[in-house]
Amino acid sequence: MTAADNCLKTEFAGVPFKNPVVLASGTCGFGREYNEIFDIQLLGGISSKGLTSSPRSGNEGIRVWETAGGIMNSVGLENPGVRGFIEKELDWLNGLDLVNIVNLSGHSMEDYIGGAELLNGVRLDILELNISCPNVKAGGMAFGVKTDVAREVVRRIRAVCKHKLMVKLSPNAEDIVALARACEDEGADGVSLVNTFLAMAIDVEKRRSVFENTYAGLSGPAIKPIALRMVHQVAKAVHIPVMGIGGITTWRDAVEFIMAGASAVQIGTGNFIDPALALDVIAGIESYLDARGIKNIAEIRGCVE
Amino acid sequence: MSKIISNERLSRDFFRMRVECSNEARMGQFYMLRAWRQYPVLSRPISVFDSDGGTVSFLYKVVGRGTEIFSGLKAEDDITLLGPLGSAFPEVSGKIALVAGGAGIAPFYLATKQLKAKQLEAYPGCQVDLYLGFSDRPLLTDDYRKTADNVTVNVGGFITDEIDPAGYDHIFACGPEAMMRALYEKCKESGAAGKVYVSLENRMACGVGACLVCSCRTSGGNKKVCKDGPVFKGEAVFEL
Numbered sequence: 001m002t003a004a005d006n007c008l009k010t011e012f013a014g015v016p017f018k019n020p021v022v023l024a025s026g027t028c029g030f031g032r033e034y035n036e037i038f039d040i041q042l043l044g045g046i047s048s049k050g051l052t053s054s055p056r057s058g059n060e061g062i063r064v065w066e067t068a069g070g071i072m073n074s075v076g077l078e079n080p081g082v083r084g085f086i087e088k089e090l091d092w093l094n095g096l097d098l099v100n101i102v103n104l105s106g107h108s109m110e111d112y113i114g115g116a117e118l119l120n121g122v123r124l125d126i127l128e129l130n131i132s133c134p135n136v137k138a139g140g141m142a143f144g145v146k147t148d149v150a151r152e153v154v155r156r157i158r159a160v161c162k163h164k165l166m167v168k169l170s171p172n173a174e175d176i177v178a179l180a181r182a183c184e185d186e187g188a189d190g191v192s193l194v195n196t197f198l199a200m201a202i203d204v205e206k207r208r209s210v211f212e213n214t215y216a217g218l219s220g221p222a223i224k225p226i227a228l229r230m231v232h233q234v235a236k237a238v239h240i241p242v243m244g245i246g247g248i249t250t251w252r253d254a255v256e257f258i259m260a261g262a263s264a265v266q267i268g269t270g271n272f273i274d275p276a277l278a279l280d281v282i283a284g285i286e287s288y289l290d291a292r293g294i295k296n297i298a299e300i301r302g303c304v305e
Numbered sequence: 306m307s308k309i310i311s312n313e314r315l316s317r318d319f320f321r322m323r324v325e326c327s328n329e330a331r332m333g334q335f336y337m338l339r340a341w342r343q344y345p346v347l348s349r350p351i352s353v354f355d356s357d358g359g360t361v362s363f364l365y366k367v368v369g370r371g372t373e374i375f376s377g378l379k380a381e382d383d384i385t386l387l388g389p390l391g392s393a394f395p396e397v398s399g400k401i402a403l404v405a406g407g408a409g410i411a412p413f414y415l416a417t418k419q420l421k422a423k424q425l426e427a428y429p430g431c432q433v434d435l436y437l438g439f440s441d442r443p444l445l446t447d448d449y450r451k452t453a454d455n456v457t458v459n460v461g462g463f464i465t466d467e468i469d470p471a472g473y474d475h476i477f478a479c480g481p482e483a484m485m486r487a488l489y490e491k492c493k494e495s496g497a498a499g500k501v502y503v504s505l506e507n508r509m510a511c512g513v514g515a516c517l518v519c520s521c522r523t524s525g526g527n528k529k530v531c532k533d534g535p536v537f538k539g540e541a542v543f544e545l
Contacts, residue, residue, distance in 0.1 A: 073510070
């Protein structure tokens with residue numbers, strides 16, 4: 001291992017990462033497609049497509065819409081279900097040298113608990129509890145807006161989940177700082193933020209929403225400044241580690257999130273700009289640290305008051 | 306980054322861009338194209354018009370911001386290509402009809418070339434007929450006449466009216482969904498539904514099968530237009 005590798009090494013809730021860059025849930029499937037383009041073991045980790053206890057075929061109609069500096073998506077958690085994931089994807093992911101984060105969503109409390117119980121029997125590194133998906137009619141974000149509701153779901157999942165638990169927060173939360181504190185109180189090992197912003201586009205010819213589900217989730221560079229502010233606020237308020245997400249497309253963006261207090265970052269929409277963008281981000285962070293004689297990213301983490 | 310060799314305007318909305326590229330594409334495949342760093346966020350999926358191992362050509366219609374940027378590019382400009390991506394039309398032999406509407410003519414230049422090249426080796430005397438439908442002005446018909454055995458052009462009507470499915474072993478379609486559906490139904494009436502392959506179009510983000518924004522419903526469950534397609538059996542798409 002070189003000195004450069006060491007400067008990127010980090011840890012999140014006790015899980016070692018070779019570097020702090022993770023592909024965000026929903027943008028990278030289960031890693032196979034990007035692995036045809038580059039060796040995904042160069043990444044710190046990947047977060048799987050959001051799973052539900054049963055398979056889902058996702059939303060009808062238009063699922064992606066470009067905006068100024070971003071995109072909206074309305075995929076609606078199309079996924080093979082926890083069992084399908086365990087059968088077809090998990091062994092492959094566990095065979096790779098990277099942190100395997102499994103994203104779990106649900107449409108009801110029972111659904112979340114059922115999914116978490118199914119995942120108890122298998123090996124994974126971190127369970128990312130998605131209480132912030134805006135694209136399903138019931139559940140998803142409904143659990144991530146009100147602090148008391150989020151507290152309840154985290155408490156009940158914590159009671160059954162044997163894995164490291166990271167809760168993925170919604171920027172649509174009524175008070176994201178209070179909600180993050182509630183996650184910490186209930187035993188979450190970390191939080192990741194932010195998921196997409198609830199958003200909308202209207203087809204003026206048809207006089208209706210572009211999306212069958214009326215609203216969709218906005219992501220990309222357009223949301224970065226707000227996501228950064230939220231990461232800064234949450235990182236100051238909790239003692240558990242924070243994974244920063246929201247419009248990262250350059251190493252500079254990633255360093256901003258780390259300086260705001262993130263222990264690691266996730267890249268989502270940026271993967272669509274360039275499927276190997278994460279590698280540029282990793283190399284850029286490394287050069288930034290090297291050039292300034294910074295021995296490890298921990299030295300700059302949360303340095304901005 | 307790849308170098309643009311030429312980018313010519315063919316009509317008011319249509320352009321043909323030729324780019325240096327050593328990857329050889331198969332008929333029906335596409336590339337994700339990008340001629341800007343960050344905005345628009347998404348690259349644009351454009352189907353391959355021609356590919357010879359040293360260059361790749363794209364026939365595209367200006368429909369929005371991305372294709373508008375493409376239309377302003379000149380020789381020597383750089384463009385980023387990701388591909389070739391997706392499934393291809395099957396390499397079949399016999400009597401083959403290629404039926405296209407509007408911008409859907411794009412993949413059938415390479416398709417005719419590749420089908421003919423293969424057939425000349427193995428099945429001399431076989432036939433590739435093109436049916437090209439346009440709403441107003443025909444496009445590139447002279448180019449298509451050089452490669453296909455027969456070219457039938459329809460302007461302003463329904464290209465599906467021109468074809469007798471019973472006369473063909475295989476029928477490939479690319480164009481508006483309504484046109485492809487009408488063709489499929491016509492083939493089905495004459496017991497030829499199984500002969501039909503269609504090329505689907507959808508909004509895409511990753512282009513490689515990871516993000517599921519381009520999923521389509523098929524008789525075999527959800528499929529990714531970018532990775533499992535864009536070419537599907539007509540029965541898989543229209544018999545749900």
